[in-house]
Amino acid sequence: MEEEIKAEFNKMNFALDDEEEILKKCLAFCINYNLKPSDIVSSWEVYYLNRQLNESVVQNAEMDGFLLHLQNEQKDAIIKEEPGLHIYSSKDVDMILNADDGDAKEEVPGTPTRYSQDPYSEPFDSTPQTNGRMFSSGKPSKLITPFGQRTQKFVVKFSINNMPSVVNGEKELDPENHEDDVIRKVQPGRKCSLTVHGSKPETGCRFMYDRIEDRFNALESRIQKHAVSFASSKLYEEPVDPTVSSQKSIFTVGMICCDGEGRLNEKSTLLQSSVEHSGGQRVRLELQNLNQFSIFPGQVVGIEGHNPGGHCLIASKLVDFIPLPETADVDLHPTKKQALDKEIQSNGLSGPQAELSVIIASGPFTPTDNLFFEPLVELLAYAKRKQPQLLILLGPFVDSEHPEIEKGNTDRSFDEIFHIEILTRLQDYAEYMGSHARVILVPSIRDANHDFVFPQPAFDIQLPDLKHQITSLTNPGILEANKMFLNILAEKKSHEIQQVEHQVIAWVDYFYPLYPPAEAVPLDFSLASEALEISLIPDILVVPSDMKYFVKVLPLGGRGEGEEQVKCICINPGRLSKGEGGGTFVELNYYGTPDTSNASIIGI
Incomplete structure (x- = not known):
């Protein structure tokens, strides 16, 4: 049967690194899992492709990983036949036999020096040094992933x-x-x-299935909701149209926009007010008089300022929150x-x-x-x-x-x-x-x-x-x-602009x-x-x-x-x-x- 296994590997253009040892292990796999030589080689092809191995040489060091691949194939086949079946791992069996909660099984020896240097490091390693689908039985395995090789854990x-x-x-x-x-x-x-x-x-x-109308209504309702909240809080004046020329200070509510498709910056910031107040028009927003601000496209804010020429709203204050009830007051x-x-x-x-x-x-x-x-x-x-x-x-x-x-x-x-x-x-x-x-x-x-x-x-x-x-x-x-x-x-x-103290x-x-x-x-x-x-x-x-x-x-x-x-x-x-x-x-x-x-x- 070993000769048949070797012939199947050669047929698929796979060479054997340690031929005698590999054939013995493959023979054991065939006996244990009731597989034919052609089945073993087909499973190896899947394992070879999944692991993205570069050389067409069957390495003896890969046999442990290949064994786990075969075990997972057997488990998946059983699960497909009986979807409600629960398969217990070796860790479950050890825990039941030893009446243990599993904590002791997760511990591995560690030097006192390393632990004393890092008192927060966990003293156990629960990572299976296998493919992760089955718990490790505690025996050493030659298949160790980069994740399993890390030294500092938890x-x-x-x-x-x-x-x-x-x-x-x-x-x-x-x-x-x-x-x-x-x-x-x-x-x-x-x-x-x-x-x-x-x-x-x-x-x-x-x-x-969203339409342009859905987008418009969603944005408009957000602006109107903020305007109503500001007005009902009694902390600010009734919002007005920010596009109208005015020498006196006004209060308005609108959405931050960018005047192009690039990133938002201080020179490209626009304010879009509601249809009710300005017909949805936009006005350039000047922020240089503000000591601190944090804005991003789509943010709805309250602005205090003045618009001397009708083309630029010079902000003296930016309000980026609205009063909300506390959780205890939620009805x-x-x-x-x-x-x-x-x-x-x-x-x-x-x-x-x-x-x-x-x-x-x-x-x-x-x-x-x-x-x-x-x-x-x-x-x-x-x-x-x-x-x-x-x-x-x-x-x-x-x-x-x-x-x-x-x-x-x-x-x-x-x-x-x-x-x-x-x-x-x-x-x-x-x-x-x-x-x-x-x-x-x-x-x-x-x-x-x-x-x-x-x-x-x-x-x-x-x-x-x-x-x-x-x-x-x-x-x-x-x-x-x-x-x-x-x-x-x-x-x-992340926000587009952040200038916060x-x-x-x-x-x-x-x-x-x-x-x-x-x-x-x-x-x-x-x-x-x-x-x-x-x-x-x-x-x-x-x-x-x-x-x-x-x-x-x-x-x-x-x-x-x-x-x-x-x-x-x-x-x-x-x-x-x-x-x-x-x-x-x-x-x-x-x-x-x-x-x-x-x-x-x-x-x-």
């Missing part, structure tokens, strides 16, 4: 610590007690109330209130909860050199150890910009990758954690297996047994957990106020009016992007001048995977207010 890169246990910005950690690193461990079985506010657009909605629909109270009672919660523990991560969830999803495996192992009340994962999950996806170097459909690599792992996580664990999935326009439209409907996830634990949110979406509001936006673009975010009432939208964002105005309006100030704002990660407590200029600023934690978790290596995610403990909360950016 390192705190940045943190804000506002609890009494923090001294001089550093956590008081016992280097021998790893249960208290980063943020204290949440007690098992602790539930959080969860309510999704708004479900627009709906799954299966029609898109790419929910009676049905929503009743549903929320019922859920709180069913979860055993009495009254508003002051605490929320959450882990937030944004895709991609696999490095660019493979589709093994090793970062996701490590994140879930970390979450099992920390046991957060809420795990929020933002797309892309099946990244359309991944090299393997772009080139089509995969024998599985995008939906198969999503269900096998993402949902199956999340099911295992939810079952391991118990009924108190909650997982939120938010899609991205980069998800190859989902609708390419913004705003974006939620994933259509059919998990009857875990529908209360694994939930999909629209992009963008509003979530209420333990009486705290989280606004989540999976697409974020103080770290103050200009609060707007729109999830995506940039207009015209970025070229890569398929903004559909026929869906925007229902899905992009914001009716409340969040406690936590999540805005992942390719820019550098950050966690900041920011005042929101939305309560009127002279009043105490409303504060919000703004989070960019970064990307869980960057290139061939690991990225970052956020671990947050929220204690009622942003000023009494802990958050850490953790490098994976």
